[in-house]
Amino acid sequence: MSDRGVPAGEKLQKVLARAGWGSRRQIERWIEEGRITVDGKPATRGARVTPDQTLNVDGRKVPTYAFQAKPRILIYHKPVGEVCTRSDPQGRPTVFEKLPKLRGARWINIGRLDFNTSGLLLFTTDGELANRLLHPSHEIEREYAVRVLGKVSDEMLARLKEGVMLEDGPAHFVSIVDAGGAGANHWYHVVLKEGRNREVRRLWEAVGIKVSRLMRIRFGPVQLPSHFHTGRTLEMDDESVAALYEFVGLKLPPPPKQNLVKPLKPRGKGRPQRGPGISRAHQGARSKRTVRRP
Numbered sequence: 001m002s003d004r005g006v007p008a009g010e011k012l013q014k015v016l017a018r019a020g021w022g023s024r025r026q027i028e029r030w031i032e033e034g035r036i037t038v039d040g041k042p043a044t045r046g047a048r049v050t051p052d053q054t055l056n057v058d059g060r061k062v063p064t065y066a067f068q069a070k071p072r073i074l075i076y077h078k079p080v081g082e083v084c085t086r087s088d089p090q091g092r093p094t095v096f097e098k099l100p101k102l103r104g105a106r107w108i109n110i111g112r113l114d115f116n117t118s119g120l121l122l123f124t125t126d127g128e129l130a131n132r133l134l135h136p137s138h139e140i141e142r143e144y145a146v147r148v149l150g151k152v153s154d155e156m157l158a159r160l161k162e163g164v165m166l167e168d169g170p171a172h173f174v175s176i177v178d179a180g181g182a183g184a185n186h187w188y189h190v191v192l193k194e195g196r197n198r199e200v201r202r203l204w205e206a207v208g209i210k211v212s213r214l215m216r217i218r219f220g221p222v223q224l225p226s227h228f229h230t231g232r233t234l235e236m237d238d239e240s241v242a243a244l245y246e247f248v249g250l251k252l253p254p255p256p257k258q259n260l261v262k263p264l265k266p267r268g269k270g271r272p273q274r275g276p277g278i279s280r281a282h283q284g285a286r287s288k289r290t291v292r293r294p
Contacts, residue, residue: 010048010049010050011046011047011048011049012027012031012036012038012043012046012047012048012049012055013027013028013031013045014128015049015055015062016036016055016057016062016127017126017127017128017131018071018125018126018127018128018253019062019105019125019127020102020105020106020107020108020124020125020126020127021057021062021105021106021127022108022127023108023127023128023130023131024127024128024131025131026127027127028045030057031043031044031045031047032045035057035058036055036056036057037055037056038053038054038055039053039054040054043055063103070253071124071125071126071129071241071245071252071253072124072125072235072236072241073122073123073124073126073129073235073236073240073241073244074099074100074107074122074123074124074233074234074235074236075120075121075122075222075224075225075228075233075234075235075236076095076098076099076120076121076122076123076232076233077118077119077120077121077224077228077229077230077231077232077233078095078113078117078118078119078120078121078230079118079230079231080115080116080117080118081093081115082094082095082115083095083115084109084112084113084121092115095109095121096109098231098233099123099233100233100235102125105125106125107123107124107125108123108124108125108126108127108130109121109122109123109130110122110123110124110129110130110133110134110219111133111134111142111195111219112195113216114197114198116214117214117215117216118214118215118216118230119144119145119214119215119216119217119224120216120217120218120219120222120223120224121216122219122222126253128250129244129245129248129250132248132249132250133219133220133248134195136194138248139193139194140193140219140220140248141174141191141192141193141218141219141220142191142192142193142194142195142216142218142219142220143189143190143191143216143217143218143219144189144190144191144192144200144214144215144216144217145179145187145188145189145213145214145215145217146187146188146189146190146200146204146211146213146214147181147185147186147187147211147212147213147214148185148186148187148188148204148209148210148211148212149184149185149209149210149211149212150184150208150209150210152186152188152209156207156208156209157176159207160172160173160176160190160203160204160207161173161174161175161176164203164206164207165206166196166199166202166203166206167202168196171192171194171196171199171202171203172203173190173191173192173203174191174192174193175189175190175191176188176189176190176191177189177190185212189217190203200214201214220244220247220248221243221244221247222240222244
C-alpha cells in the first residue's frame, strides 16, 4: 500500500491491454484460465502490478516497458481480397501481413471489413483504446462510400433512415448523402453507429438494391487520407493520437522514462511533420460535411 492507502502499481488488466496483449475482457478470461502469472504465481482478477515484478502470458515474459508503452495507432487502406484475421484456413492474405513488426506488443484491429470491402482500418497497440472505439455503448460513427446498382427512390431512402428489420434485429443509417454518379452506378455516403457483419450491404439489400462497391472512409473522427493507395499504412502523429484519446474520454498514457545520460553532442531540432490523423473539424466544432467520391 502507498502512504495514502492506495495500492501500489496499476491493474494487471490495464497494463496488458495498453501494451496490446488483448482487450481487458480477454485478459480477464486469461486470468481465470490461469494463463497469466505474476512473479511465478497465478494472477488474480484485480491484481495490481509494478515494473519490478515479472509478468508472463502463456509462458512469455512481458517486457517491463509495457508499463509505460507509448501507444501507437496505424491507418491502413485495406484492399478488396484481404481478411481481417491473423491467419486464414483458406490461405487468403490477411491485413496483418503488411503491418510493421512490433517488439513486446501486438497490433489490435479496431473493427473489421469483410473480404469484398475496402477502405479505412485502424490498428493500435492499446487494448483499452480499441475497446472504447468498438463498444456499442459509445456509438462511434462509421462512414462508407457506397456504389449501388439500380434506381433508388425517395421512399427507399426514407426506409433506410427510419429503420428496416434484418435477421439480427432492426438497423438504420444515421444519414445518407447523395454523392452523384452516372448511369446505373450511383454513389451515396452513409453513416452507421454500429459495426454488425455486412450491415451496409444487408440494409441496401433489404430495400431491393445491390451494392457493387463499398469502401469505409471514416471511423469516428479519423478520415481515410485523400489519394492514399490501398495496401499502405500510415502512423498517426502524436497530436492526432492525443486528440483520439480525448475523443473517447481516455487519458493518454505517460511517455516512457527517458535515459538520463546526456548525449555527447546536441541534436538539432527539426520541425515535426504533420502526419495523417484526425481532421481539425472533429477536434473542435464540427464543420460542414463535404461530399467526396473515392
